[in-house]
Amino acid sequence: MQFEYRTVENLARAFIRKTQNTSLLSFYADKASRSGYEIIKDTLKTFENYEKIHAEIFYIRLLDNFNAESELKNILLDNVEVNLSTLEVSDDLLNLINIEERAAEFYQDASVDAENEGFLEISKLFKYVATVSLRIAGELQVLYDEVKADVVFVKEDVNKWLCSKCGYLHLSSQAPEICPLCKQAKANFYVEK
Numbered sequence: 001m002q003f004e005y006r007t008v009e010n011l012a013r014a015f016i017r018k019t020q021n022t023s024l025l026s027f028y029a030d031k032a033s034r035s036g037y038e039i040i041k042d043t044l045k046t047f048e049n050y051e052k053i054h055a056e057i058f059y060i061r062l063l064d065n066f067n068a069e070s071e072l073k074n075i076l077l078d079n080v081e082v083n084l085s086t087l088e089v090s091d092d093l094l095n096l097i098n099i100e101e102r103a104a105e106f107y108q109d110a111s112v113d114a115e116n117e118g119f120l121e122i123s124k125l126f127k128y129v130a131t132v133s134l135r136i137a138g139e140l141q142v143l144y145d146e147v148k149a150d151v152v153f154v155k156e157d158v159n160k161w162l163c164s165k166c167g168y169l170h171l172s173s174q175a176p177e178i179c180p181l182c183k184q185a186k187a188n189f190y191v192e193k
């Protein structure tokens with residue numbers, strides 16, 4: 001499929017990546033919650049919202065700048081690789097790290113294409129989105145390392161854990177197995193700064 005501008009194709013591919021990632025983050029967030037990681041669920045939900053807003057930004061640029069409808073019919077099945085055989089939350093996080101790192105490369109290339117084609121505002125948007133993808137990948141890497149080392153609820157340099165259900169503040173380097181006040185599971189404890 002040939003496009004008049006590479007930027008049309010890049011915007012469409014970016015839109016598809018972002019909508020796909022929105023769903024994937026939503027599924028993974030639910031799984032993290034079921035697996036006892038409310039903190040990871042919240043982080044993934046935050047990233048899900050970022051992805052949704054990025055998708056909309058790309059979608060609006062397509063409709064505003066190009067007669068996109070006819071050109072886009074053939075691009076909707078983009079083959080962005082996603083590993084669907086993940087079992088553990090740690091696998092999900094690794095999958096997302098790979099997706100975000102590959103996406104950042106794609107957005108950087110798309111930024112150069114847009115600049116070369118004279119779409120300077122779109123070029124900047126791609127560049128900014130690339131920086132968000134890299135930051136997300138970095139945050140996910142921290143979570144991944146914590147899950148692999150089984151230290152999500154153990155932190156040497158932390159001594160305050162807040163129960164998000166009842167507000168009980170637990171003073172220790174580890175979250176309690178169950179909240180002594182409301183008896184909810186460890187999953188509901190957050191680091192209180």
Ligand SMILES: [Zn+2]
Pocket residue numbers: 163164165166167168179180181182183184
């Ligand atoms: Zn509690």
